[in-house]
Amino acid sequence: MVRVNLGADGLATGVTYVDLMTGEEHEQPADVVILSGYTMSNVKLLMVSRSDAHPDGIGNDRGQVGRNATHQIWQSPTTGVFEGERFNLFAGNTSTIKVIHDFYGHVIDHADLDFIGGSSIFSTIGEREPVTSAGDLPITGDQNWGRAWKEALRNHWGRFVPITIQGESPAYAQPDLEHDPYTRDAYGQPLLRYTFQRPDNDLKVYRFIAEQCRRIMEEMGPSEMDFTEEIETYNIHEYKSTHIQGGAIMGADAGDSVTNSYGQVWDTPNVFVTGAALYPQNPAANPTGTLAALAYRTGDAIRDTYLRDPERIMS
């Protein structure tokens, strides 16, 4: 699906999609359109669907699409080696990890802290395989090649444990998701460009939570450990969380959000958005359970309320 089609009255009339086998475009008429791609796909589809009534895209009559995009903090501040232990971390999976919930933003007392938000802290995920996990060994110093490194890898690969954090990174009103002015996709549409630079608050959350991780690791009594005091610069070649949210946020007021709480777009009420693009903030937890619940809520509301009185904003 490449765009939502719009009528002279500003409402959606359906969508255009491309048959990938033939390259032909087709129009699918529809009374209601639900955008249910991933966060960024939804934002992009809103932006590229334009008409005289929506010169900057659907939901964007007040310039809100692309704002309040959020990432998360993801890093392992400390790793310990436990001589003589064997953790079998090639086994296990994400759902078996132990999570400490005591440092979420709404749990910590911020009275003497100079940041907002917080983080979860958890044990290593498991599913460890040699190639991508080798770089996490804490005992190789700056040298990750050669005889000493191979020896360390052989001796310690089954014996090291990182403590990892998934932290909150607050939303800011600047447009972080925008049309890329230089590159276009296979359908001639501008790619979506995401600009993210860690705000000061992220650095402070990290320092505070990393310190808790260091204390926990020391209590665990490793034979060796490392500790990273400052958050790493953001990059896209290492895993840095795939929980990108916002960009088409829900809210109570059309002046500072894109949709209402049902994902119904304020300025185009027969278009709905699902998924994490709706989230006004990005807490330290995983996003998918909540967005699935919200999608059910939107479905129920379309069936039970919207279809009885189409094109009205629900409340």
Ligand SMILES: Cc1cc2nc3c(=O)[nH]c(=O)nc-3n(C[C@H](O)[C@H](O)[C@H](O)COP(=O)(O)OP(=O)(O)OC[C@H]3O[C@@H](n4cnc5c(N)ncnc54)[C@H](O)[C@@H]3O)c2cc1C
């Ligand atoms: C590596 C990884 C690990 C993750 N781990 C976790 C986790 O542990 N816990 C957690 O809660 N979340 C996790 N997430 C996030 C989770 O995957 C998303 O929150 C969730 O999938 C979002 O659901 P969705 O239905 O909004 O979008 P999606 O699941 O992305 O579904 C969107 C669908 O729309 C399709 N689509 C997109 N654009 C178009 C288009 N233009 N036309 C037609 N179809 C389109 C896509 O192909 C896709 O099938 C992870 C994500 C990744 C990438």
